[in-house]
Amino acid sequence: MKRLLSTSHQRKLALIEHLFLNPHQKTKDITQVLGYNTVTLTKDITEINMMLDDCGIVQAADFSYSIKFFHTRNIEYIYRRFLQESFEFNILRELIFQSYDTIDDLAEILYTSPSNLRRSIHKINDVLELEHGFKIGTLPVRFEGPDDNIINFNIYFLREYYTVPEKFLTESQRKFYWRLYRSSKITTINLDAVTFQEFCFYLYGITMRAKQIDLFNQTKKKPIFNAMLNYLVPYKRLFGVELNQNFLLQIESIFENTHYKFSFDELMEDVTNDFETRDLYNKINKVITLISQKIDIECIDREELVLYLYNITQLNYGNNTIIFPKYDFFISKIAIRYPGFKEFIYGYVEAIVGPNKVAEFLYHLLIRWPELQKYMRHFPPKMSVGLLINESKKHVIYIKEYIEETFPKMFDIRIINEKQLKKGLSLSLIITDHRPQAETTIPLTSCSFIPTDNQLDMIHSYYRKWLKG
DSSP states (O other), rough: GGGGGGGGHHHHHHHHHHHHHHHEEEEEEEEHOOOHHHHHHHHHOOOOOHHHHHHHEEEEEOOOEEEETTOOOOHHHHHHHHHHHHHHHHHHHHHHHHHHHSHHHHHHHHHHHHHHHHHHHHHHHHHHHTTSSSSSTTTEEESSOOHHHHHHHHHHHHHHHHGGGGTTTTTHHHHHHHHHHOOOOOSSSOOGGOOOHHHHHHHHHHHOOOOOOOOOOOOOOOOOOGGGHHHHHHHHHSSSOOOOHHHHHHHHHHHHOOOOSSSSHHHHHHHHHHHHHHHHHHHHHHHHHHHHHHTTTTOOOOOHHHHHHHHHHHHHSSOOSSSSOOOHHHHHHHHHHHHHHHHHHHHHHHHOOOOTHHHHHHHHHHTOOHHHHHHHGGSSOEEEEEOOOOHHHHHHHHHHHHHHHHTTTTTEEEOHHHHHHHOOOOOOOEEEESSHHHHHHHOOEEOSOOOOOHHHHHHHHHHHHHTTT
C-alpha cells in the first residue's frame, strides 16, 4: 500500500530502505541508484531527521550517509512514523475506530475540506479494492465489503501502526482481554498457538468492525452463548459493542482455522485423504530434502518443521503488512551477510509458495531449522575491495583472480583507478602497490608484484576485523 503515500514520502522511504540495507553511501552513489539530485537529497534528509526522534540519517567524516538509531529506536519505528504522517493512512485509521454520517463530519475531524477528503478517498479506494477487496463508502462514511477482508485489514493495520496493543487499549480494556485470554471462554480453540498480543489485535480488529455494523445495522441479533453471559455487560461498557452469536462466531473464524493442524499425526491423516494437503506436504518435504542433500545437513526435528511450515501457509489473518515488508527486510539483510544463502535456496522456495510469500517462508524455514542456522557460516559475507595496481590490465586481472582463489567467497573485488578513487568509492579496503594520489579514508594494504604470504595474511586480517564490525 505504499502507493497511498505521497510522492515525497515514497521517495524518502526509498532513501531510508536503501541506506538501511546499504550503509555508508556517498552522495554520488545515492543519486545514481535513486535518481536524486543533490539539492533534493539534502532537503529530504533534513525533513526526514525533523520527522524522526532519536534516530535519523547522519553523515560520517568521509561524507558518506547512514541511518543511526539511538536508545530503543528501530526500522519499524521509522515506518510507523511514515504511516502516522500520511494523510491517507490517517483517514484509514480514523475509519477503523469510528464511522461518520457524512463526508463533512469526517473532514471536520481531519481538519481538511470535504472536496479534498473526497479526492483522497477516491485515491484510497483504488488501492483498497485492488489489494484488499473492500472500499470506503460515503453514505455513511465507513468501510464497505466482505467483513473478513475488513477485519483482516483492521488487524494488520493496527499491528503496524501501533506495534503493541497498550498504545490503543486502556488499562481496563487490556486487563479484561487478559481475563478472556486466560479463561479461553471466548473460543473453544486452544489459544496456546496465539500470543496475548496477537489475541488483542485480533479481538480488537473484530470489535471495531462489529461496532461499525451495530451503528448502522439494527437487525435482530441472535442470543449470546450461556458461557459468555458474565462478559456481556463488561464488554458493552468497555468497548461499546454487544456480544452476540454473530460476533463470537466471527472470532471463532479466526482461531478455528479448519486447515490448521495441531499435530503431525493430524496432518498425515489429511495427507492421506486430501489431494491439496498432500501436494503441499510433498512440496515442503522436497525443499527440505533438496537443501539437506545439497549441503549435507540433517533436519533432526523434521516432523515439527514440516508441520510448522505447513501451518504458516494456512494462516490468513493479520499476517500481511501495510508498508513495512519485514520478511523482505530480514532476508535482504541475511543475503547481504550470507550472499550464497539466498542464491542457493530462493528458487526452491519460490516454486512452492510463489514470489509474494517466499521471503516469509524463508524466514520461518531459517529460524525453525537449527542445523541450517549452523551451516550459515559456510555462506560468508563478501567484503567490498578495490584493487589499485599500476601494472598491465592482464596482470591486474590475474592478481584479482589469485586473491579470489586464495580467499574463496570472501571478497567482492573491483579493479579501480585513481580517477574513480578521487570521485569517491564505497569500499571497505583497497589493495594497492603504491600510495594513491587522491586522499581517502578507506583502509589501504600493500600488494607486491604478486602478494606475499605476509600480505595475504594482512588482507585476511582486515577481513576478520570487518566481520566483527
